[in-house]
Amino acid sequence: GLGLSKKKDENFGEWYSEVVVNSEMIEYYDISGCYILRPWTIAIWETMQAFFDAEIKKMKIKNCYFPLFVSPGVLEREKDHIEGFAPEVAWVTKSGKSDLEVPIAIRPTSETVMYPYFAKWIRGHRDLPLKLNQWCNVVRWEFSNPTPFIRSREFLWQEGHTAFATKAEADVEVLEILELYRRIYEEYMAVPVVKGKKSENEKFAGGLYTTSVEVLDMFFMYIYMYNLILLLMPLYGEPEDINSCMQAFIPNTGRGVQGATSHCLGQNFAKMFEINFENENREKGMVWQNSWAYSTRTIGVMVMVHGDDKGLVLPPKVAAIQAIVVPVPYKNTPMEEIYDACSKTVDTLTKAGIRAEADISDNQTPGWKYSHWEMKGVPLRIEIGPKDLEKNQVRVVRRDNSAKEDIPVSNLVEQVQDILVKIHENLFNVAKEKRDASIKVAKTWEEFMEALNQKKMILAPWCDEQAVEEEVKKRTKGEIGAAKSLCTPFEQPELPEGTLCFASGKPAKKWTYWGRSY
Numbered sequence: 001g002l003g004l005s006k007k008k009d010e011n012f013g014e015w016y017s018e019v020v021v022n023s024e025m026i027e028y029y030d031i032s033g034c035y036i037l038r039p040w041t042i043a044i045w046e047t048m049q050a051f052f053d054a055e056i057k058k059m060k061i062k063n064c065y066f067p068l069f070v071s072p073g074v075l076e077r078e079k080d081h082i083e084g085f086a087p088e089v090a091w092v093t094k095s096g097k098s099d100l101e102v103p104i105a106i107r108p109t110s111e112t113v114m115y116p117y118f119a120k121w122i123r124g125h126r127d128l129p130l131k132l133n134q135w136c137n138v139v140r141w142e143f144s145n146p147t148p149f150i151r152s153r154e155f156l157w158q159e160g161h162t163a164f165a166t167k168a169e170a171d172v173e174v175l176e177i178l179e180l181y182r183r184i185y186e187e188y189m190a191v192p193v194v195k196g197k198k199s200e201n202e203k204f205a206g207g208l209y210t211t212s213v214e215v216l217d218m219f220f221m222y223i224y225m226y227n228l229i230l231l232l233m234p235l236y237g238e239p240e241d242i243n244s245c246m247q248a249f250i251p252n253t254g255r256g257v258q259g260a261t262s263h264c265l266g267q268n269f270a271k272m273f274e275i276n277f278e279n280e281n282r283e284k285g286m287v288w289q290n291s292w293a294y295s296t297r298t299i300g301v302m303v304m305v306h307g308d309d310k311g312l313v314l315p316p317k318v319a320a321i322q323a324i325v326v327p328v329p330y331k332n333t334p335m336e337e338i339y340d341a342c343s344k345t346v347d348t349l350t351k352a353g354i355r356a357e358a359d360i361s362d363n364q365t366p367g368w369k370y371s372h373w374e375m376k377g378v379p380l381r382i383e384i385g386p387k388d389l390e391k392n393q394v395r396v397v398r399r400d401n402s403a404k405e406d407i408p409v410s411n412l413v414e415q416v417q418d419i420l421v422k423i424h425e426n427l428f429n430v431a432k433e434k435r436d437a438s439i440k441v442a443k444t445w446e447e448f449m450e451a452l453n454q455k456k457m458i459l460a461p462w463c464d465e466q467a468v469e470e471e472v473k474k475r476t477k478g479e480i481g482a483a484k485s486l487c488t489p490f491e492q493p494e495l496p497e498g499t500l501c502f503a504s505g506k507p508a509k510k511w512t513y514w515g516r517s518y
C-alpha cells in the first residue's frame, strides 16, 4: 500500500532509501552503488544546471568535454595527488574477448586528463585566463555502503578548471563560484549553508586551500553512521538491537562537505604539469589554478533535509510539478464540469509560468492521489469539487505544513505564486532552526565533549594548529567515530583578546565548526 514503512526519526537510513524510490526519483540497479536517475530527479538536476550554466557563462567560463578515459601514465603523473584515492579508480582492461595492451582508467575527476592540454594551450599571458567547465559523470569505485545520491560509484557533476596569471584573480573566482553554490542550496533547494574554509587536514590535498558550503545537516552524518551500523549488524544481532543502538546513534552532528567545493590549487598542479606562461616582461611564470564542483549528491542532501514521514518535500523552485490539480467527484455530480475546471486551472497557472498538471486518472480515488503526490513531494495540491465549483473557488493544500486554504478562481495565479514563495521560505527557515538547534558553542574541552556526546555540532575557538586537530581526533575516537573540523566560517563571531583554544589552551585564532565523523 501507499505510505512509508519507516519513520525519519526512527530509521533514517531506510526511510531515506524508501523516499527516493517511492517518490520515483531513483530505481535501484543490479550493479551495487549504481542507481537509475528517473525523470523526477533529472528535472531537479536540470533546473540547477540551467541556473549554474547561465551564471558561469556570464563569467566567460566555457563548457568543454574531455574523454572519459585516462591513460595510466597520466593518471599516476602525480603520486601524492591520487595517493589514497587509487583503490577507487575503475579500469577498463578488455575489449571484447581480448585484453587491452595497457589498461585504461575511467575518470574519477579530470585534473590529470585536462592539465596536460592546459600546458599545451597556455604559452603566453594572452592565453590567460583559461576558464573551462564540463558537465559529465565520474566514476569512483567506493567500497563503503553506497547510498543513492550521497555515495554512488558513478555520479553527475560539473567540474570547473581555471587558470590565471595571478593568485589575486584565482582568489576572486574561488569565492564567486562558492557564492553560486550558496545560491543553489539556499535559493533553489531552500537548504541553509555556511560558507567557510576547510582546515589543512580536511582540504583537497592537491590544492592550496579549499572553500566549501557546509550544510551541517544533523541527519547527513547519520547516514554514514547508519551504514557503519549495518556493517556492525552481524556483531550486534537483530535489527531491533540495531534500532535501539541507532536510537543512541542518531547523532545531531554535522558531517563533511556536502557536494559543493571550490578549491584554489595554487601553483601545485602548474608545477606538476608544467603549465607556465611568459608574462608581459617576457618572464616565465607558472599559472594559478582553481577547480570547483558540485554534484548530484546535493539532491540527496535536499531529500534528507526536507523529507518527512509522508515522503519527499520539494522546494518549489526545483519541483517538476509545482501544483497538482486533483478533481474531487461527489456522488452523482456530472464530472465533466469538474474536469473542465481542472484543465482551465492548469491552463491559467501554466500561462503564468507555474508548472501545473491535473491528475484526472480515473482508476484512483482522490485519497490515493493525495498520498501519491505527497510522496512525490509536490509543493501544492489544488482540489476542485462541486462545492468549489459553486463558489468559483479552489482548495489549495500545502505539502510543507499541510495548511489548507480556499482561493477564489479570480485571484488564483497571484495567490498560488505567493504561496509557493511562502513554501520556499518556510522550508528554509525550518531547516535553519533545526540546524541552529544542533549547534553548540564550546570554549573548553569539557564543554566540547559534553556537546559531542549530546550529538551536537560545535562552534569552538581554535588555535588553528594542525597537530591540535589530529589530537582532537585521537582524543574523541569512539565507537561512533571521532570529531574533526568541518569548516572555519567566513563570518567569524567576535573573538575577544585572550580567548584560548578549546583543545590546546593556546591563544585561539578563529572560530571553527567541529562535528563527529568516523
Ligand SMILES: O=C1CCCN[C@@H]1CCCn1cnc2cc(F)c(F)cc2c1=O
Residues within 6 Å of the ligand: 081, 082, 085, 086, 088, 089, 108, 109, 110, 111, 140, 159, 160, 204, 261, 263, 291, 292, 293
Ligand atoms: O573536488 C574537486 C573539484 C573538481 C575537480 N576535482 C577536485 C578535487 C577532487 C579530489 N578527488 C576526489 N576523489 C578522487 C578519487 C580518485 F579515484 C582519484 F584518482 C582522484 C580523486 C580526487 O582528486
Ligand SMILES: [Mg+2]
Residues within 6 Å of the ligand: 140
Ligand atoms: Mg571520495
